[in-house]
Amino acid sequence: MFPSEKKSFYRFLAIYIFSTLLLVLVGEYFYYTFALHKIEDEERRELKKVSNQILWRLKELHQSFSKKLEYPVIKGFHSAIFDIDKNYLIGDFKPNIPLQEGSFIQGDLFFLVRKVKPHYLGAAYLVVAKKKDQQAYNNLLKELLVFTLFSLVVIVLTAVILGKLFLKPLKETVTLLDNFIKDATHELNTPINTIITNIELFKEFNPHLKEDEELKRIEIASWRLQKIFSDLSFLKLHHNIKKNIEILEADEILRERLLYFQPLALSKSLAIFSTIEECKLEMDRNDLETLFDNLISNAIKYTPPLKAIYITLTPRELVIRDEGIGIDKKDLEFITHRFFRANKDKGGFGLGLAIVRKICEYYGFELRIESKKNRGTKVTIRWRK
Amino acid sequence: MEKITFVLLVEVIAFANALHTYCDRCHLQYIPYQMIYKRALLLYSSKRRILENLTNFLIDPSASKTILPPGLRNRFDPNEHPTFPKSVAQEAIKELIEQEDLIKRFYIPKKEE
Numbered sequence: 001m002f003p004s005e006k007k008s009f010y011r012f013l014a015i016y017i018f019s020t021l022l023l024v025l026v027g028e029y030f031y032y033t034f035a036l037h038k039i040e041d042e043e044r045r046e047l048k049k050v051s052n053q054i055l056w057r058l059k060e061l062h063q064s065f066s067k068k069l070e071y072p073v074i075k076g077f078h079s080a081i082f083d084i085d086k087n088y089l090i091g092d093f094k095p096n097i098p099l100q101e102g103s104f105i106q107g108d109l110f111f112l113v114r115k116v117k118p119h120y121l122g123a124a125y126l127v128v129a130k131k132k133d134q135q136a137y138n139n140l141l142k143e144l145l146v147f148t149l150f151s152l153v154v155i156v157l158t159a160v161i162l163g164k165l166f167l168k169p170l171k172e173t174v175t176l177l178d179n180f181i182k183d184a185t186h187e188l189n190t191p192i193n194t195i196i197t198n199i200e201l202f203k204e205f206n207p208h209l210k211e212d213e214e215l216k217r218i219e220i221a222s223w224r225l226q227k228i229f230s231d232l233s234f235l236k237l238h239h240n241i242k243k244n245i246e247i248l249e250a251d252e253i254l255r256e257r258l259l260y261f262q263p264l265a266l267s268k269s270l271a272i273f274s275t276i277e278e279c280k281l282e283m284d285r286n287d288l289e290t291l292f293d294n295l296i297s298n299a300i301k302y303t304p305p306l307k308a309i310y311i312t313l314t315p316r317e318l319v320i321r322d323e324g325i326g327i328d329k330k331d332l333e334f335i336t337h338r339f340f341r342a343n344k345d346k347g348g349f350g351l352g353l354a355i356v357r358k359i360c361e362y363y364g365f366e367l368r369i370e371s372k373k374n375r376g377t378k379v380t381i382r383w384r385k
Numbered sequence: 386m387e388k389i390t391f392v393l394l395v396e397v398i399a400f401a402n403a404l405h406t407y408c409d410r411c412h413l414q415y416i417p418y419q420m421i422y423k424r425a426l427l428l429y430s431s432k433r434r435i436l437e438n439l440t441n442f443l444i445d446p447s448a449s450k451t452i453l454p455p456g457l458r459n460r461f462d463p464n465e466h467p468t469f470p471k472s473v474a475q476e477a478i479k480e481l482i483e484q485e486d487l488i489k490r491f492y493i494p495k496k497e498e
Contacts, residue, residue, distance in 0.1 A: 062423060062487075069491045084430035090491045119430035121487055 009163050016159045017152075024151045028144055035143075039136045040110075044103050047112035050077050051128045055116065062120040077130045078109075081116070081123035089122060099125045108132050185232050192229055195222045227297075231355060243284040250279040250288060254313050257292040264300055265309070274311040281383060287359050294352040295320045295379055302377070321378040327371040356381075403477035404484070407469065415461065422485035424452050436478050442466070443474035 057072035058081070072079070073092045080091020086099050095111065097104075103112045109129045116123045199219050203210050254276055265272055281288060295318075299309045302324035312319040353369070356379075360367040366382040404418075412418055425435045429452075442450045446466035451458055469477070 062427070065419075067490060069487065071491050071493050073494055083432070085433055087431060090488050090493075092493055118427040120427065122426040122430045122432075124430045 058120040082125040084124035271308040323376040326373040404480040
């Protein structure tokens, strides 16, 4: 998978998993409240049963004539009776709760308060309580946890399968496009080289036509063609070739590339002032060379003869400043984004800066382009640290 | 003059043992206190309300204030019940409540855990 593809894949995964999980959690919330009600209903039912039992006993006791009255104690439960003025009468515990008909939970006890009428033994309120069925609550939570984990597994699996499924046609399209570019560049390679070689030969054999305007235009056009061709090759390579990330001596490589461009600069009588400090970068060698080549060739291309280009490389940044034609303020914004809209009428930077931007984005470098019309352009790349 | 002496006498004795003095002679025979107290409990629940209502009855007995079930009400006419001054009635009922208290007779069995 390409980095960009990976990113959108993970983004998709995250959104899918998050939203589905949210749905599951909402569902679980409703189930939880429902189940909680059920547990509480069960507890209430039990308490009600016990309270009926106690009431029955109270009635019997009320009618009893024996000297000693045994308070009905029921295992697992507590109960107490209060008179109509809410005075505690008797019970096997003495709860401190508001005497209001109904049920509620206080601490770890589940209470049921019932009004008693007629008031057997003077009881106006009967309070029955039992320990909350902690086991039932724990089981419910356990159930929910297991369900959540299970759905999480299912969701992630589905997400991965779906993601792969959706990405497949996309991948195929990209591969198709790549193959097309590969074929096209391959097919273009031979004719372009033929043209360029033959122009050289033609100039060799016809020295008197060397300065011919038409011939020069043909030559320039074919060089431009060659550049586009190499840019397209880069696009293809950028996608398919695995990057070989290593620690590079950027200063050495920059010197090499400057040497390579020296003849071109000389032919335009351009001065190149370079300040190169030792600089190590962790990246693919091809990418670094492409970066340097694009920036240097742009600077040479857009600087008129007899002017100068200043290049500074430090462990912090790379600055390439030229005294060229500059870029219009309104074009500056678009210049690096005109990937497939390379428009010769608008500055004519071709794919060069767009490729530079791609590389910078990939490695997290900060790219800054400042320019003044007819005064020059300054490109700064700050290596991320 | 006679009347005043009577009232004073009543006052004095009233605080000694009103229930025994004024009520036993009829009640031990016809209608036991326990029955009256249980009946009162059933209807009034709290001691405060029992005291209030039974005292009211004794001050001015009437069929409308009776707590007795219809069967007993027909045998003895509540309207005919002797009338007592408030202080006597109150003291007697207090003693009745104290004497017949059911809660006192309760015990809580040991819980088998």
